[in-house]
Amino acid sequence: MESECVRRDADPPVSFTPDAVLAAFKAIPDLLVRDAALTARGRWLDVDCLLGPSTQPFHVAIRAGRIVDMTPTPVLMRSWRFAYRATPAAFAAYWQTMPPAGWHDLLALTKRGQATLEGDLHPFMTHLQYFKDLLALPRRSAFGGVS
Numbered sequence: 086m087e088s089e090c091v092r093r094d095a096d097p098p099v100s101f102t103p104d105a106v107l108a109a110f111k112a113i114p115d116l117l118v119r120d121a122a123l124t125a126r127g128r129w130l131d132v133d134c135l136l137g138p139s140t141q142p143f144h145v146a147i148r149a150g151r152i153v154d155m156t157p158t159p160v161l162m163r164s165w166r167f168a169y170r171a172t173p174a175a176f177a178a179y180w181q182t183m184p185p186a187g188w189h190d191l192l193a194l195t196k197r198g199q200a201t202l203e204g205d206l207h208p209f210m211t212h213l214q215y216f217k218d219l220l221a222l223p224r225r226s227a228f229g230g231v232s
Contacts, residue, residue, distance in 0.1 A: 101173060101177035103138065103140060105177075106138055106173040106176050106177055107138060107140075107173070109176070109180065109223040109226065110137050110138060110143070110176065110223070111155075113152070113155075113220070113222050113223065114152040114155055116222040116225070117151070117152055117219065123150070123215065123219065123222075124149075124151055125150065126212075126214065126215050126218070127147065127149070127150025127212060127215040127219075128149050129149075130147055130149070130208065130212050130215060131147065131149065132147050132166050132167075132208045133146050133147075133164065133165050133166060134147070134165050134167050134168060134169070134204075134208070134209075135165050135167075135169070135170065136168075136169050136170070136220070138170065138171065138172065138173045138176060139170040139171060139172050139173075139200075139201070140172075140173060141157060142158050142170050143155045143156060143157055143158065144156045144157075144158055144165060150215070165204065166204055166207075166208055167202070167203065167205050168202070168203050168204050169191065169200065169201075169202050169209065169216070169220075170200065171191075171200035172199050174199070175188070175194045175197075175199035175200055176220075176223075179191075179194065179220070179221065180221070180223045180224045181224070182224065190217070191216065191217055191220060
């Protein structure tokens with residue numbers, strides 16, 4: 086019996102504006118302050134990393150699960166342990182209330198070619214659920230209804 090080939094569309098299943106994605110990403114620190122359970126989950130995490138849209142990532146300093154600094158790149162002479170960057174379209178799809186298959190998970194976005202993960206992956210993989218929930222915070226806001 087022949088196996089069926091599943092076609093995976095490269096285009097995200099939502100419309101968006103890159104400015105809306107950037108604004109939603111900038112709101113993550115405020116959303117995190119209101120989520121005590123997520124902050125507690127990251128209480129052992131201290132890392133400097135690059136996170137955000139591939140068009141405008143942010144240098145993010147996380148201490149004890151709290152974002153203490155989030156500065157748009159480029160930031161000269163600042164190091165980072167790992168980077169997770171995705172296209173604005175990928176974040177828009179990821180932030181839907183019910184993201185479609187393949188757009189629902191950070192690692193699925195990398196498999197799809199819509200995101201990159203590089204550097205020392207140990208802090209990211211050790212705290213994977215924290216980062217999945219952190220980067221999904223805009224899903225709870227008005228952005229989650231974009232279509």
